[in-house]
Amino acid sequence: MNHCIKKKNKDFINFIKSIYKSNKQIKLHEPRFYGNEKKYVNRCIDSTFVSSVGKFVDRFEKKIAKYTKTKYAVATSNGTSALHVAMLLANIKQDDEVITQSLNFVASCNAISYCGAKPIFIDVDRETMGLSPSALKKFLINNTTIKKGKCINKKTGRIIKACIPMHTFGHPCKIDEIKKICDYFHLFLVEDAAESFGSFFKGKHTGSFGKLGVLSFNGNKIITSGGGGCIITNDINLAKKAKHLTTTAKIPHKWDFDHDMVGYNYRMPNLNAALAIAQLEKLNEFIFNKRKLASKYQKFFKNTNFTFFKEPKNSKSNYWLNSIIFQNKIQRDQFLQETNSKGVMTRPIWKLMNKLHMFENSECDDLKNSNWLEERVVNIPSSVTI
Numbered sequence: 001m002n003h004c005i006k007k008k009n010k011d012f013i014n015f016i017k018s019i020y021k022s023n024k025q026i027k028l029h030e031p032r033f034y035g036n037e038k039k040y041v042n043r044c045i046d047s048t049f050v051s052s053v054g055k056f057v058d059r060f061e062k063k064i065a066k067y068t069k070t071k072y073a074v075a076t077s078n079g080t081s082a083l084h085v086a087m088l089l090a091n092i093k094q095d096d097e098v099i100t101q102s103l104n105f106v107a108s109c110n111a112i113s114y115c116g117a118k119p120i121f122i123d124v125d126r127e128t129m130g131l132s133p134s135a136l137k138k139f140l141i142n143n144t145t146i147k148k149g150k151c152i153n154k155k156t157g158r159i160i161k162a163c164i165p166m167h168t169f170g171h172p173c174k175i176d177e178i179k180k181i182c183d184y185f186h187l188f189l190v191e192d193a194a195e196s197f198g199s200f201f202k203g204k205h206t207g208s209f210g211k212l213g214v215l216s217f218n219g220n221k222i223i224t225s226g227g228g229g230c231i232i233t234n235d236i237n238l239a240k241k242a243k244h245l246t247t248t249a250k251i252p253h254k255w256d257f258d259h260d261m262v263g264y265n266y267r268m269p270n271l272n273a274a275l276a277i278a279q280l281e282k283l284n285e286f287i288f289n290k291r292k293l294a295s296k297y298q299k300f301f302k303n304t305n306f307t308f309f310k311e312p313k314n315s316k317s318n319y320w321l322n323s324i325i326f327q328n329k330i331q332r333d334q335f336l337q338e339t340n341s342k343g344v345m346t347r348p349i350w351k352l353m354n355k356l357h358m359f360e361n362s363e364c365d366d367l368k369n370s371n372w373l374e375e376r377v378v379n380i381p382s383s384v385t386i
């Protein structure tokens, strides 16, 4: 093995251990609970309102709407259920088609599939690792036609109804350009902002550009509710329908049980919201800390043969997961091997969605950048440093 690379990998391991002041296993992303978490969770337990009704969950929704500067927020059991409901609100039905990026976490593809629809995989940009507006436009111009306000896939004859770009690892994608394209082609825009809570594009919170935005508060995210998610929107009808669908479609009444459609038990429990509110109080501190960590990484990787992935132009990223790009797969694999064997957790980026057997027959474009990044990107420890 190249001696110089081996030395760089060793330097990285020592650097990480000094940053986290630890010789034990260093995780990719651990939550931090040093605020009011226990106090609020205990208060919630004392109230007995631990499930889907309670003051914490209502308060959490108001705080999320305020922070993201959206009009409405509907808290859900997790980000995946929020994506599923977003697909239902976009009226996605059996055999419809939905565009998303192939360099992705599996949740959006699952949500599309829950509705019996088919994903179409489009390439990402190298500068953002999010959906590429130019690839999206090219695909739509070459492959679709607009009939009666609907975007029809000329090859399959199916309707392409929606588009789900994702803000990869917290870095905003070029969402303003994507929005323009979606508007032109009559595509319902759902932003998967699961990883980008606290990230802004041109001063606006990610998730607030689309008709709907989806957030996740899973244990590995910048703030956590244990498990949880949220739908954000400026559309009152969509917000009302989201709340209805996530609360078993029950018609509000003091004692009657009446449901007007098939609904879902997807509301965030009050107990989780209690934890989330305490975490929210720490959000700015976490973002500050993570951005500081990112700048330390940037300096460290400056004169090496890997590239540290910086926030894209026009954006302020939460730097949820830091990543580096290797020159090739061999160097990447050496790094993964050496760091993990020395107790420093590092992970390759996801396998492309079109390579998962459930989606292997899906339509794709050339996925040039996705394939390139898939071989080279590694996530490195990114927890808030203590």
Ligand SMILES: Cc1ncc(COP(=O)(O)O)c(C=O)c1O
Binding pocket: 078, 079, 080, 081, 105, 107, 108, 166, 192, 194, 195, 216, 217, 218, 228, 229
């Ligand atoms: C991009 C993306 N979308 C959706 C989800 C799903 O969120 P959850 O785990 O809360 O269901 C996640 C991660 O967990 C994610 O990273």
